[in-house]
Amino acid sequence: MDNVGAKLLPFYVVTDVSWSMSGRKIDAANQILPRVVDALAQNPILSDKVRIGLIDFSDDAKVQLPLCDVLEPTLTIPTLAVRGSTSYAAAFRLLRTEIAANIRQLKGDGYLVHRPAVFFLSDGEPTDQDSEWRSAFADLVSDTAYPNVIPFGVEDADGNTLQALIHPSTGPKQMRMFLMNKGEDAAQAITSMAEIMISSVIQSGHSMSQGQSGIMLPDKDDLPTGVTTYTASDDDFV
């Protein structure tokens, strides 16, 4: 097996495609992956190790791009289309089975898989019951191979809801969330979120070859305008 011992750092971009994402917002969301690809194409060191998957969710969730090397020349980046309401539970359930299946297969092929990261982008409140998405999320992060979860909220996404999705929420490797500031343009904010995701992919890839494991996130001072980052214990957002 030629892959024996190869190191992989998986990222899952999980995007809300409910009706409210129509128009410039879904257009901006469709630019996330091409921009990530452009960034990786400029870095031969990171692109050897980074794998990206794309999942969208509405009433149901779909794997739009299975975890892959996005610089493979034959690859076509899918275009997402809006389709219904906003089931966080559907997203978490699919994410859980997808991550487990990917890790099982990659480890079977001899890869050394590092802990995955999930960039979770939403523009609104979940339409499923509170207990339902909370229990689906709890299942997702209770697995041994739980992912780091970094929520990204624009427009009507609720800060308190997204805050509950930060994982790990405490400890030396705690994650953060990124929220659009009130009054900003949501499509522009999604473009800014893409910049943050790219920065995280690059910093985390560096960190992996630096004797550190973990997902790195840009500092508060290095954020694009119109976006603020919060930890799970911050309570100063409105």
Add this chain to the structure above:
Amino acid sequence: MTGLNPAVPGNHKPVTTREQPPPGEPTDIDPDRTVQIGVPKLAAIDPERTDQFEMPARQPSARAPAWLGEFRPFSVGDPGRAAGAPSYPDPKFWDRPDTVLDGVLLRAADGLPAMQLRAASVRGRSHRYESKTRQDAYAYRCDGRFIVAAVADGVSAAPLSHVAANIVSRQGCNLFANRLETAAPRELDWSEILGVLAGMVIGSGRSLLPSAPDAEEPSPFEVAKHLSTTALFAVVDMRPVDGYRPVHVFSYGDTSAWILRSGTRWEPLQPVKNGGTALASSDTKAIPIVPRQAPPAVRTRLGSEDTLLLVTDGIGDPLGDGTGPVGAFLAQMWRRPPEPLAFAAHVDFARKSHDDDRTAIAIWPTST
């Protein structure tokens, strides 16, 4: 590519001499010249259509080059995109070489057989591409009875880790050599030596790190953010017992020691990193943050057909449990002592996703 005409002195390229030219290449071949050195079926060749030519095999002649040998970089499996990435210097550390190496015969006292040693420390492709200095280091000492050898892997996240790796490998070898003047290898106190090394790194950090005049000196944890390194030491007794050289290995962090048994099987002397875990991790223990009680020493013995290998995780990770393609490659190359420069080239093999600094010391018994 030009200069394939074998009659032109100075254009001999050893790498191409035994190869056919790529299709469409030999347009600069003079048909008259090729007649002289015997291309078969010349009559069938249209002199206007040079694409019909096959490059003749280079004949040994008076015009053969005055040198022998060639070099091609090594790769195992897919070399990855990183193999083609440029290598940039680190403008903060101009005088720290990209690669250092040694190949020596270590003489033994009392008529004991000598031992061969090869060592190389090579900057990883990640550091080369990112203009960062090499943070691995090695050192060795030999007094004719014991060989003390060390590899150290500076933790990249700490920017002065190459200083820590130098201190620990060099001063650590001195400490071991010093203790061996009065103690047998099995009596060596790794906890004590590890504590002294941690103190040296902390002391160096305090002198190097800028601090306000009236500020408290940086804590060990503060120093560790700037200087941090793993360490592995081996003590080889050059006096065989029943035909085997006793070896003691002392380690802290994810540097690893191996014995290549009879040139065929890699035997790890520590648990294999990421061996059973669900997800991989690059986290490692590192000096100067050390426990009061160091990990236990590992004792083994080196047979006359064996190779002792000490490596940083830049090699340890791709070597895995030793049964994969990298294990096969290194076993083939290192069952006998290679040329020192070749050893460094082996250490620098390309393999996708493995871009860390690499350091290896290999030690072989000799029969004389």
